[in-house]
Amino acid sequence: MATQDKALLMHKVEGTLRTRMFANLLEEAVDEIQDHLDEFEISHITDGTLETEDMLDSYINAKKVGGRSEKTLVRYRYVIERFLKAVNVKTKDITTEHVRNYFAKEMARGVAESTVDGIRQILCGYFGWLEHEKMIRANPISNIEAIKFQKKERTSMSDADMELLKRHCQNIRDRAIFNFLLATGCRISEVTNLNRTDVDLDNGECIVLGKGNKERTVFLDDVAVLTLREYLSSRNDTCEALFVNKRGDRLQPGGVRAMLKVLSEKAGVDNVHPHRFRRTMVTRLLNRGMPIQEVAILVGHEKVDTTMRYFSSNKNRIRNSYRIYTA
DSSP, X not given: XXXXXXXXXXXXXXXXXXXXXXXXXXXXXXXXXXXXXXXOOXXXXXXXSOOHHHHHHHHHHHHHHTTOOHHHHHHHHHHHHHHHHHHOSOGGGOOHHHHHHHHHHHHHTTOOHXXXXXXXXXXXXXXXXXXXXXXXXXXXXXXXXXXOOOOOOOOOOOHHHHHHHHHTOOSHHHHHHHHHXXXXXXXXXXXXXXXXXXXXXXXXXXXXXXXXXXXXXXEOOHHHHHHHHHHHHHOOOOOOBSSBOTTSSBOOHHHHHHHHHHHHHHHTOSSOXXXXXXXXXXXXXXXXXOOHHHHHHHHTOSSHHHHHHTOOOOHHHHHHHHHHHHO
16 A cells, blocks of 8 residues: 555544544554554555455355356356446445336336346345445345245146157157156256266166255166166267267257157147156155155255245145045
8 A cells, every 4th residue: 555545544543533532542542553554565445345346256256166056157147247237336335226126127128027036036145245245334135025926836747748758759768868857856957967877777876966066866766777778778889978969979958858849749748848857756756755855855955945846736635635634
């Protein structure tokens, strides 16, 4: 720090202490502080805080260290940068009113309430972190309540849907993928990242790397084991991936989605995608009495509340249970 900057700092310190100390003690305190100050190099920050870009970079780096996936980090950065550009105010000067106006404009241009609430959660996490790190005085979103929206019930696949889809699988690889998704409820990225060596067919289990680089064990039923054995026996490539494309390269998530889209059209079953297999698997296990805590561990959820969002309630089953418990 330049000499004039140190003099300015000491002037501010002295002005602060003058109202809190007796005059005879003030001079001694100022001299002692000056002596200590001369021992240090002090960086001067013009506005008393980090620049907006540095704030965001620091937040993204913190979340990366915390285990967030690259896809999640890209989403965070996009949402936060878009908000900051729209309000066009220094981060430390953003108020609750700025946030409310932004949300209102988003909904006015047709953005769904559920999407806006997702934006709210991301921004709340960002500003909450800045507040915790003392980069801003207060989180401007802490007093904004969750945005209410109508939750659509997402259904799992019926036994008839699954049978139709299975009948229209074009080859052994597609059947193996179908049965693997249904048995494990794995995320599509977890499936495509698997290698042959990750699967123990003798014990009907495999280790997958989930969100946050957390490993977990998933299990295969007899049908999944059988079709995987047949599929792996049919291959003559040297690729280490569990599932490959026609060229013998690792199958990518887009390739699985494209396969399921064709399968959906041929079988006449709507809305067939990888996550629906996950929902179906969770629903089947819960309907058959598996404790929800164990299902959560199986699918890699830290909170059972998340697992419940995947559960498609069966009206007939609930009606029958009600009659049993009220009889």
